[in-house]
Amino acid sequence: MPTVATITPYVVAAPACTREGLRLSLQLARGAARAGGGDWQIEVVGYGPVDGCMTIENGVRLRTLPVDTPDQRHGRALSWGLLDALGEADIVHVYEPATRSGGLALALAVMRGHRVCVTDGLGEPPGPADAVEPAELAQLAIAPSAQAAARTTTRRPVRVVSAGVDTDFFGPGNGNRAGVVVAGPGAESVAEKLAAALPDGLRICGEPTEDAPGSGLGGAQCTARRVLFQRAAVTVHAGSELSTPEVVAVSLLEAMSCGSSVVGIPGAGLAPYVENGVSGFLVDDLPGLEAMVRRLLGDKPLRERTGRAARLRACSEWDLASAGQALLGVYSELLA
């Protein structure tokens, strides 16, 4: 049975994984494991307060390594358990190789003779080895979108594996929809600005900012996120200086799959995912965002029409099975 160690630089905070990049890696791992029909074992590795391992589903485990460095931030955390996590994996897939965490994982994997691929450019700040271009150590780079592939600077071959969403799990649901959910990295700062205009029914789903740890609904687990998106009349997708469209897309696709009407804020770069006016809305600025949200809240038919279109688009273009199949193809290429 081929094994994959997916090494991410993310710190997994209890009780759930908050970093969108980690969710992206987990989603793709689940897709690949399903596409492999039980023949593949994928272990997604992050950092946490304690050593731990949990089964996500058949063929997919999430392992947390205890952080052994004073600096415990995403991308900076390191653990003595890293070598053990690499183990005898046939393939090592390193996320964010330019970070301190990712760079060391990549160097160790290469020197130990693993087959190695990387996924870069998800927004974590570069680490001390950035100038050395650690990603060049990999045999292949995996970009989460064609746009990301165009942005990548590596001279290694690049394969595109788009983000996927579990459209069976993230279904529309049957309940009534009300209120607004703000999701994605930087959700809180956007929510704060919207709060004055929309005092009622504002919910936040995203990672708490460093300035306001523990606030909002950061870290909500899959089931909780599904409930939020199924009940949201409108879902606003935030971005931040750290986010890239591919990372934002994880939450976006979940909301679309749940049939929520979505609005993308300026700078979030969601154009590849949302057909403006059909499967959601893209606005230019915060006043435009406020206006669009007000409009949607007052126009149920418009919400329902764009929500249905969003669901259809998620199912047809970003289904997890397709993403998983694509990732498995890259892994198989590495093993060949």
Place this chain on the structure above:
Amino acid sequence: MKILVVSNLYPPAGLGGYERECAELAAALRRRGHQLLVLTSSPRLPINDEAKDGADIVRQMRVQSNIFGATWKRRPDPARDRLTEGMSNFVDAANVHAVSDAIDRFVPDVVYLWNLHGIGALGILATVEYRGVPWVAVICDAMMVYACSLDDVTVWPLAERVSAAVEGIWTVISSRVVHETEERGVKLRGRVELVPVCIAEPEPPPPAPEYRPGEELRLVYAGVVVGFKGVGILIEALRLLRDEGIDAITLDLSGAILDRGLIDQVNRAHLEKQVYFRGALSHEASLALLSSCHLFGFATHEREPFGKAPLEAAARGCVPLISADCGIAEWLVDGVHCLKAQRRADCFADVIRRVYSGEIELGPIARRARAAALQDFDVEVIAPRVEQILGDAAADRDGLRGSTPTALRAALVAESTVIDLIEEGNELRRAGTAG
């Protein structure tokens, strides 16, 4: 066989037995028909008319740490020194490049790893493994412990992981050095072979004069003149004997004086007419000095892995008087090939007194010591064993893997991560919160 020798230092650059031993075995292996390339560090001083002895020597690596302290003139700076130590102990990307490049150019059947202290031992070991070349490592000191240490303390989690990850063939010069390595956290996994230090004596050297009780008894010591080698114990032993009225005993000290307090000790004890500091003599002059003395005083510390100079003394019939529990004591029998004493001045004084009085008859011991050294420890006797071990390793060779650019890039990533981690620790220390 094509043998790539990697050593932090190599004669004429060097400080002691480790690098001389390396050079003598390299020369012997060449004489046995093998092709050698020696990769070592650039010398601290220019080397004129280097006698390559048939082996190609590439002096391309760098030694950054202050482990060879005497020439290290910088002002102490703990934070900076910790950075330097991290690179010199763990990984030095420039040296990784040098090793991998040498593998590309020379395509060795086996890599013969000597003292890697100060040149980024872990990076070099990882590189040789990554390139797929079998290796044999010579453990003449706690080298693997230093490779897993910072601030002279074993980084225990690192030692555990290195122990688990590194497996190969180790030749060790005494069981003592294995015990020390393991006690300090590093397990030598794989095959461990006990191979003693050797001496290179193309012709039997002239024997030292036989001692006749009542004559002046001449003691000698050769090596770095420093406290942990037991020089102070020898001086104190002479003072005790002198205070008893036995003053027809001299001590010649050959070697760089790294501890000037020993000069004070001699002056304080008024032993100026019995103890002579000869300075750093050439190897030839030092050997000549051994040939003129009766006893080689070696009151070295317990963790002394071996000691090449006592063996060279033995080959001249200059009887080693050694600490009872140091490395070479495993190889020589008390009263047969050497004399042993507990590492205390009164114990060494007691043995010297018994020799001086004739209670211990030195002549037979000197003859047996000379015979054993020349027969059992000669490089031409040891080299075939080493050749066999290297050959066993080379039999597992399966072609080169990887590439130098990749090895260098990985090493640069590792090196910059090490620097970043140490700087993180330094910042915490400055803030007073380091654990």
